[in-house]
Amino acid sequence: AGCSQCPGTPLSPLSSPPTVTSEQIEHLHRRFKQLSRDQLTIRKENFDSIPDLEFNPIRGKIVHAFFDKRNLQPESDGLADEINFEDFLTIMSYFRPIEMNMDEEQLDRFRKEKLKFLFHMYDSDHDGKITLQEYRNVVEELLSGNPHLEKESARSIADGAMMEAASICVGQMGPDQVYEGITFEDFLKMWQGIDIETKMHVRFLNMETIAHCY
Amino acid sequence: MFLLLPFDSLVVNLLGISITVLFTLLLVFIIVPAIFGVSFGIRKVYMKTLLKIFQWATLRIERGAKEKNHPLYKPYVNGIIAKEPTSLEEEIKEIRRSGSGKALETPEFELSDIFYFCRKGIETIMDDEVTKRFSAEELESWNLLSRTNYNFQYISLRLTVLWGLGVLIRYCFLLPLRIALAFTGISLLVTGTTVVGYLPNGRCKEFLSKHVHLMCYRICVRALTAIITYHDRENRPRNGGICVANHTSPIDVIILASDGYYAMVGQIHGGLMGVIQRAMVKACPHVWFERSEVKDRHLVARRLTEHVQDKSKLPILIFPEGTCINNTSVMMFKKGSFEIGATVYPVAIKYDPQFGDAFWNSSKYGMVTYLLRMMTSWAIVCSVWYLPPMTRQPEEDAVQFANRVKSAIARQGGLVDLLWDGGLKREKVKDTFKEEQQKLYSKMIVGNHEDRSRS
Numbered sequence: 001a002g003c004s005q006c007p008g009t010p011l012s013p014l015s016s017p018p019t020v021t022s023e024q025i026e027h028l029h030r031r032f033k034q035l036s037r038d039q040l041t042i043r044k045e046n047f048d049s050i051p052d053l054e055f056n057p058i059r060g061k062i063v064h065a066f067f068d069k070r071n072l073q074p075e076s077d078g079l080a081d082e083i084n085f086e087d088f089l090t091i092m093s094y095f096r097p098i099e100m101n102m103d104e105e106q107l108d109r110f111r112k113e114k115l116k117f118l119f120h121m122y123d124s125d126h127d128g129k130i131t132l133q134e135y136r137n138v139v140e141e142l143l144s145g146n147p148h149l150e151k152e153s154a155r156s157i158a159d160g161a162m163m164e165a166a167s168i169c170v171g172q173m174g175p176d177q178v179y180e181g182i183t184f185e186d187f188l189k190m191w192q193g194i195d196i197e198t199k200m201h202v203r204f205l206n207m208e209t210i211a212h213c214y
Numbered sequence: 215m216f217l218l219l220p221f222d223s224l225v226v227n228l229l230g231i232s233i234t235v236l237f238t239l240l241l242v243f244i245i246v247p248a249i250f251g252v253s254f255g256i257r258k259v260y261m262k263t264l265l266k267i268f269q270w271a272t273l274r275i276e277r278g279a280k281e282k283n284h285p286l287y288k289p290y291v292n293g294i295i296a297k298e299p300t301s302l303e304e305e306i307k308e309i310r311r312s313g314s315g316k317a318l319e320t321p322e323f324e325l326s327d328i329f330y331f332c333r334k335g336i337e338t339i340m341d342d343e344v345t346k347r348f349s350a351e352e353l354e355s356w357n358l359l360s361r362t363n364y365n366f367q368y369i370s371l372r373l374t375v376l377w378g379l380g381v382l383i384r385y386c387f388l389l390p391l392r393i394a395l396a397f398t399g400i401s402l403l404v405t406g407t408t409v410v411g412y413l414p415n416g417r418c419k420e421f422l423s424k425h426v427h428l429m430c431y432r433i434c435v436r437a438l439t440a441i442i443t444y445h446d447r448e449n450r451p452r453n454g455g456i457c458v459a460n461h462t463s464p465i466d467v468i469i470l471a472s473d474g475y476y477a478m479v480g481q482i483h484g485g486l487m488g489v490i491q492r493a494m495v496k497a498c499p500h501v502w503f504e505r506s507e508v509k510d511r512h513l514v515a516r517r518l519t520e521h522v523q524d525k526s527k528l529p530i531l532i533f534p535e536g537t538c539i540n541n542t543s544v545m546m547f548k549k550g551s552f553e554i555g556a557t558v559y560p561v562a563i564k565y566d567p568q569f570g571d572a573f574w575n576s577s578k579y580g581m582v583t584y585l586l587r588m589m590t591s592w593a594i595v596c597s598v599w600y601l602p603p604m605t606r607q608p609e610e611d612a613v614q615f616a617n618r619v620k621s622a623i624a625r626q627g628g629l630v631d632l633l634w635d636g637g638l639k640r641e642k643v644k645d646t647f648k649e650e651q652q653k654l655y656s657k658m659i660v661g662n663h664e665d666r667s668r669s
Binding site for chain 2: 028031035047050052053055056057058059062092095118121122138142
């Protein structure tokens with residue numbers, strides 16, 4: 001069972017040495033084939049076949065992230081209609097766990113990439129800024145399941161959080177100063193000193209130890 | 215032409231003799247025991263021999279694979295991701311704690327909350343519990359059926375010869391034998407029940423009907439070379455009760471009905487199935503619905519209740535999952551049968567996939583292809599456990615009762631107990647499930663928000 005579509009280095013934006021084993025790539029390939037129903041590309045509709053994903057309130061944003069060209073290639077923009085296995089792996093690679101042998105520079109780059117992925121999730125109109133409206137949009141989606149929650153409450157929560165973000169990024173604002181939106185630099189500032197790498201990764205089960213049990 | 219005559223008659227004679235011998239053997243060793251419900255034990259001997267051969271074949275493959283350095287076993291398919299066993303609340307608290315170090319009594323929405331959902335989403339995209347239940351289970355040893363070993367490569371001449379021999383035996387000897395038996399069984403069922411149907415209602419008719427049904431089902435069991443082990447037969451369903459079981463294939467019906475006399479429930483089909491159904495109902499009051507009636511839940515419930523309340527009527531056989539599952543798990547039971555209020559007799563059926571995979575993947579194979587696959591496997595081996603009867607407690611509703619029965623069946627059969635609906639094979643998740651998760655999260659944030667504004 002070869003991975004016929006795998007190019008030499010499938011993990012292009014994160015150019016650190018590949019930490020996924022070939023067996024794990026095979027697994028992901030099998031999963032890709034299952035989702036795509038044996039086609040070469042996946043479209044948004046293919047994600048509908050995962051029942052567990054329906055549980056997730058930000059399902060729309062997660063699926064959208066797979067087709068967001070900003071995540072697939074550096075310095076590009078727009079939306080793709082369909083993605084192939086290489087793109088699928090690229091998105092998955094944003095969730096690699098950190099390796100023990102990474103140096104400072106690699107860790108920093110790693111972290112920036114993960115935060116960039118999150119930033120793109122918030123910034124739905126691709127203008128490089130998270131505006132108040134976009135922030136409200138995310139909060140509303142996360143809280144959308146509760147029928148007793150007034151839209152106003154969700155809005156006020158978003159506004160409060162946005163104001164706090166502004167105070168971190170710009171400091172005290174004058175009465176007629178308008179905060180345009182959170183740029184990526186501001187976003188990074190907000191996460192300074194906070195350890196996100198351990199929270200934003202998916203760990204594979206170690207296959208070798210299990211197979212030898214027979 | 216005249217020179218060929220003696221040769222011709224010799225061939226004809228030989229043919230005639232061999233067919234007669236074959237049919238006599240068939241009659242003596244298979245059909246007669248089926249009528250009386252006894253067994254010579256031939257199938258058990260067959261099974262033991264096969265097991266020995268499979269063990270040899272597996273050892274041979276392992277040796278061959280080691281020599282060639284091939285990875286042999288498919289990795290453990292019960293999940294490829296190490297999932298954290300923590301709940302939504304714990305995880306979000308931890309994310310926030312590692313984040314700002316702020317006091318946890320004033321939880322508000324934080325940017326970091328999105329991490330949890332993002333990660334969960336990616337995890338389910340990589341691997342989810344439900345989709346893998348709808349494809350056939352993968353085996354770790356090889357049973358000389360190339361359809362179950364996806365990694366089959368040429369290892370040795372002896373193994374290939376053995377496999378070839380296996381194909382020959384299965385297709386040229388076992389298959390015609392089984393088809394002949396199936397044909398006999400079905401035609402006996404149809405004629406037998408029609409004949410019994412002409413008798414006046416009474417003890418005699420019931421007695422005959424029961425034995426005709428049992429005999430024909432036993433012949434069908436032998437037609438599939440099904441080797442069944444029944445456990446706890448003292449818990450077998452009684453009149454006026456409902457028998458529920460997990461569903462893997464249409465063969466489940468034959469397996470259960472060859473050990474007990476049940477009233478079947480189902481939709482009337484056309485074709486051969488329809489003929490069998492119409493004949494059966496003449497001898498015994500099965501509950502068949504027209505296609506239009508199936509949609510009307512109240513009608514269905516009413517007819518079932520009527521049947522159950524008549525204590526002289528037979529126990530009903532129902533498969534509450536509603537669809538075929540691949541026998542590694544039990545999915546959600548539809549609550550309809552549990553609302554009726556009769557005693558429920560749960561039955562767990564577990565197939566041993568070593569001899570032939572009984573799962574019917576209806577999106578991949580039609581009924582005829584499926585039956586052919588069954589008849590060209592080595593055997594169908596399964597265990598049936600009759601669990602003690604259960605009744606609905608006053609404080610539980612139909613859904614809870616259904617789940618309780620489901621857990622008992624899953625535990626006994628060694629299957630995974632899943633909350634998901636078997637209908638997910640074809641449809642999407644209901645919105646109610648999605649809203650549950652969202653409600654939990656929003657309660658965390660807003661519930662505390664309201665507390666603060668009140669104080």
